[in-house]
Amino acid sequence: MSLYGTMRTGVSGMNAQANRLSTVADNIANANTTGYKKASTQFSSLILPTTGGAYNSGGVNTDVRYSISAQGTFTYTNSSTDLAINGKGFFIVQGSDGQEYMTRAGAFTPMDDGTLRNSAGFTLMGYPYSSTEDPTIVINGFAGLEEINLASGELNVEAxxxxxxxxxxxxxxxxxxxxxxxxxxxxxxxxxxxxxxxxxxxxxxxxxxxxxxxxxxxxxxxxxxxxxxxxxxxxxxxxxxxxxxxxxxxxxxxxxxxxxxxxxxxxxxxxxxxxxxxxxxxxxxxxxxxxxxxxxxxGIGPSGVTGYEISDDGIVFLKYENGDMAPKYRIAMANVQSPDNLKPLAGNVYAQSPDSGVVVMGYAGNGGYGTIISGALEDSNVDIAEELTSMIESQRNYTANSKVFQTGSELMEVLVNLKR
CATH class of the missing domain: 2.60.98.20 (Flagellar hook protein FlgE)
Structure with a gap:
């Protein structure tokens, strides 16, 4: 058995537990982040071949996984533009870079220009509403989407x-x-x-x-x-x-x-x-x-917008002074074959990855997509008690691995001192 191998294995164990502690820290920090999906560290053994009857200690590999497909609980609010998805699917949002992303964080707020942005600054996207036909959806891409704008119908007239x-x-x-x-x-x-x-x-x-x-x-x-x-x-x-x-x-x-x-x-x-x-x-x-x-x-005479409502199938209605309601947009939704393999990015958004499968577009309430709940937010799916338990386990394991490294180091010192 190589003393260098022993020390290397101890370092491998400490690194693995440090990775686990990092995911625990992220999860606890984002326990109250709307739509956050927890990360977890999975361990797999690293085995080296035995040569000449001498055992070569290997180590441990880690892989970070995300529970993106796990539904969180709901917190209900007084804002009709706070949105949660009950079931599968993601909102489509656009970042300041002009790129579209997927998210479950639906804390959208009306801005001065009429757009809806969440707390991370991403703008909600959708399709213009038509009572006669559904818009043509690009099934595997985001083409045809536009910003949902609540100010686009400030004055409404209908002959x-x-x-x-x-x-x-x-x-x-x-x-x-x-x-x-x-x-x-x-x-x-x-x-x-x-x-x-x-x-x-x-x-x-x-x-x-x-x-x-x-x-x-x-x-x-x-x-x-x-x-x-x-x-x-x-x-x-x-x-x-x-x-x-x-x-x-x-x-x-x-x-x-x-x-x-x-x-x-x-x-x-x-x-x-x-x-x-x-x-x-x-x-x-x-x-x-x-x-x-x-x-x-x-018909509708000139009337200003006094509010808005969003149905469970994602249709955005503008409410006018005269009591009329006019549908203006339909919120787009997206999904992939393997949501847990999406690529997480800053701002609680996700991008397609080679392992997630292609993006498939659709609407809330049909085609396997969940329904939209207006006036609600999806909570983080982090369990604080579970994370604290993981933290204690990681701390113990890190300490034990450090003892292995310390022991190997002491034996190495004995071996070096034999020459003296």
Whole structure:
């Protein structure tokens, strides 16, 4: 047995325990770091071949592993931009270097420019939201992502496209009888445009006539909105009418919808509107009761952002002063085949490594990705009691290995002194 080998083995053991103590120190230091995943030191023996009957002591190798796939507990907060992932996946964030990274640290705060950044200065990324189709995802890369910006919709305008108007027309009124009601629509500039719906009896029982007009407040012109394009008429009574037919139970038989024409007013465009007035689910009636009306038209006038909400599938909604909510972004998520082999970087972020597998993109709540919890943060998965136990074990083992080195050194000194 070589005394040099003995000392070398003792040094190997001390280095191994020093590595273990380093991971313990990191884990304890980051016990309260949002989304932190603990590191652990794994040991493997180093065996040297025996030659000539003499045993050659080897040593120990260490390998640091990260429990990145282990879910942490949740701490709930009062901020809707604090985000946690319940399940698999990572947020995509961009660093100051312009590169994208993955992270579980979701303590995002709105900045002056409207972006969302976490405590390490990384910006949350996502895709613009579309109600008609999902954005094209580059499955194995980050192309197409953009910064989620809560200030991008500071003032919101949405032109009207459709609505409904359900009325009761009194069947016990003598002919001729006329009654009007109004609905407000929004043009492309957010201006309100009041449409008048004029109901009149006809000589035929169970049948009424409906005209739709718009009176320009600037010129005083009355426009026939059932004409294509809308034409100026002398009065509402001269406008085009639509015949309304009711059955013997007082329910509207036809038509079920009224379509008005679009027009340009004061630089803005009032879209063609589809107004539901009847149908299988209910609608206008002709009963022996007073005239009554209820209805609404979609659209949003100029309205400022007052807040935001994030759904569990990662859709970011902006809340406006008028109470409307508009989806603007969808938070992107990523995963790899072997999360524990990702490369940890400063700022509690991860990058793809040769052993992790390629990055696969997706959305929260589908494709095996977890859901997003708004108003919560994922805690570190460090167990302090376990780390303190590891620290004590490492301290003992380090001391024992130092004794091996010390003993080998003393024997080496005896061997050197034999010559004297």
């Amino acid at each position: 009207s496209n459709s609505g409904y108007l359900h009325v009761n027309l009194p069947s016990n009124e003598a002919h001729p009888y006329t009654k009007s009601t109004s609905l407000v629509a929004y043009d492309s500039l957010g201006n309100t445009r009041k449409l008048d719906f004029n109901y009149s009896t006809t000589a035929t029982p169970g049948q009424w006539e409906l005209s739709v007009t718009y009176t320009d407040p600037d010129s005083g012109n009355i426009y026939d909105m059932l004409d294509t394009p809308p034409s100026v008429v002398a009065s509402a009574a001269a406008a085009t009418t639509e015949a309304l037919s009711f059955d013997t139970t007082g329910k509207l038989v036809s038509p079920t919808d009224i379509n008005t024409s679009g027009m340009t007013i004061g630089g803005g465009v009032l879209n063609p509107l589809e107004i539901s007035i009847g149908g299988a689910s209910g609608g206008s009636t002709q009963l022996a009761a007073s005239f009554a009306a209820k209805g609404d038209i979609d």
